[in-house]
Amino acid sequence: MRKKYKIQRIQDDKEKLQLTITSTSKxxxxxxxxxxxxxxxxxxxxxxxxxxxKTTRAQNYETGKVMDVIKPSPKRVKPFCxxxxxxxxxxxxxxxxxxxxxxxxxxxxxxxxxxSKLSNVEIKNTLPAPEITHYRNHARFTVRxxxxxxxxxxxxxxxxxIDECKIMNKGINEKINQLQxxxxxxxxxxxxxxxxxSSFLIQPxxxxxxxxxxxxxxxxxxxxxxxxxxxxxxSFFQVNTAQIPTMGKIIKNHLDxxxxxxxxxxxxxxxxxxxxxxxxxxxxxxxxxxxxxxQDGKDSLIKQTNIxxxxxxxxxxxxxxxxxxxxxxVDPPRKGCDVQSIKSILxxxxxNIIYISCDPDTLARDLQLLLNGMYKIDLIQPLDMFPxxxxxxxxxxxxxx
Numbered sequence: 001m002r003k004k005y006k007i008q009r010i011q012d013d014k015e016k017l018q019l020t021i022t023s024t025s026k027x028x029x030x031x032x033x034x035x036x037x038x039x040x041x042x043x044x045x046x047x048x049x050x051x052x053x054k055t056t057r058a059q060n061y062e063t064g065k066v067m068d069v070i071k072p073s074p075k076r077v078k079p080f081c082x083x084x085x086x087x088x089x090x091x092x093x094x095x096x097x098x099x100x101x102x103x104x105x106x107x108x109x110x111x112x113x114x115x116s117k118l119s120n121v122e123i124k125n126t127l128p129a130p131e132i133t134h135y136r137n138h139a140r141f142t143v144r145x146x147x148x149x150x151x152x153x154x155x156x157x158x159x160x161x162i163d164e165c166k167i168m169n170k171g172i173n174e175k176i177n178q179l180q181x182x183x184x185x186x187x188x189x190x191x192x193x194x195x196x197x198s199s200f201l202i203q204p205x206x207x208x209x210x211x212x213x214x215x216x217x218x219x220x221x222x223x224x225x226x227x228x229x230x231x232x233x234x235s236f237f238q239v240n241t242a243q244i245p246t247m248g249k250i251i252k253n254h255l256d257x258x259x260x261x262x263x264x265x266x267x268x269x270x271x272x273x274x275x276x277x278x279x280x281x282x283x284x285x286x287x288x289x290x291x292x293x294x295q296d297g298k299d300s301l302i303k304q305t306n307i308x309x310x311x312x313x314x315x316x317x318x319x320x321x322x323x324x325x326x327x328x329x330v331d332p333p334r335k336g337c338d339v340q341s342i343k344s345i346l347x348x349x350x351x352n353i354i355y356i357s358c359d360p361d362t363l364a365r366d367l368q369l370l371l372n373g374m375y376k377i378d379l380i381q382p383l384d385m386f387p388x389x390x391x392x393x394x395x396x397x398x399x400x401x
Contacts, residue, residue, distance in 0.1 A: 015054040016067065021046050026107055026360075028091035028390035029063075039064055042155075043085050043094050045073040056155050063155045075099045080133070081166040088154045090167060090388040101126040101384060104392035108382050111360030115368045123380045130242040132387040136168045137222065138239045139191045141176075147184035149176055167388060169195050175202065175213060182210040190233065196223045196241065203233045219296065224248075227275045229300045235293040236269040240385045247383065247395060248276035251329065251354055254379055254397045257281055261326040264350075266314045266341070271297030271307060273329055278304045285310055287317045318344035327352040336362030342369045349374070353398040358385075363394055376401050 021030035021044045030044025032052075041064045044050050049071035052064040065085065069076070079085070079093035092100045104126045112118040129135060141149040142159060150161040163180060164173050171193030179202075183189055186204055193200040197220075205216025219232040224244045231237045238244050251273065255261070257280040265274040268286035270293050278284055284307045288294050294311045301307050310317050314330070315338040328350045330337055336359065345353060353370060357363035371377070379397040386392070 126382040232292040263327040315340035329354040331356040334359040355396040
């Protein structure tokens, strides 16, 4: 993330420039250097000539918005959302989807290239998402001005009321319509909804007589490859349900499971990958810090008796496992793995390490530690879990030499 210096809003119409975009930031913005100060421009594409209005100024960068495109890129398309550009939740709607996939592979490559031992590794083409609109099962809204639901522009901090979000699934959009202008009793609202089960969760509990939809549910139900998962409000679950089976198949196929393996699913959440892989292995340890996620996993996978849930920080729990481990799956948050976790993984010497990353920079940092001479990279596979945003998921499979 960019350092959070004090940000000044710019409202002077004189702060307009006609310029050519010279590069792309890791957040998908166009970049122009003015006196060595980067100007980050959402909605611009490298090589385009644009007229830009500056919007904010920080100590070490400025931001701007496109007012007009003088020379458009052939990769430019018309955004399909009326809030695009003001909402800032999506960053790539103005770019052809095929090019978005190329950009995400490039993002991974640029992060890995910063580490010398990773600079020449092969990276597969980004796998597209099964659905590129209405794919998200989870939305978090800011509530302002008498109960209006919306998002906050990341640059200007302006509140944008949202009546429909094109990347949220249709169930969430139905709930937006039922709740809009009626949620003044809270400042934040979370909605989770499954396209498969039609189950939903709205938090917090709302008491207004205006609201006719049920709120305050403790959990909702999702299904992945016909496996039902109970997901509580605090529990982590991948936001793109339709892409999860692809991830499970990649892991299963590359592990070449025979049925006698013992594996670890670390940072397991509700046990999604443990559940998908348990029919093909002898035993799985699922490690998760969140008490609610542990309970969800136990409730959801009660019939899969070869899964043992262990609650605690991964870096503390790993050293307590004494069995010989064949493979370890790690799916950490954006900050990546704790150094102690990596040390414990290397001490266990599993045949395979599967690293699932949502941040290419921390992935590169952690791979540098894991590639200590004992392991080699067999696969680097980016996947698009988040169409029309700069985010990219990556699966890396390491094999012991």
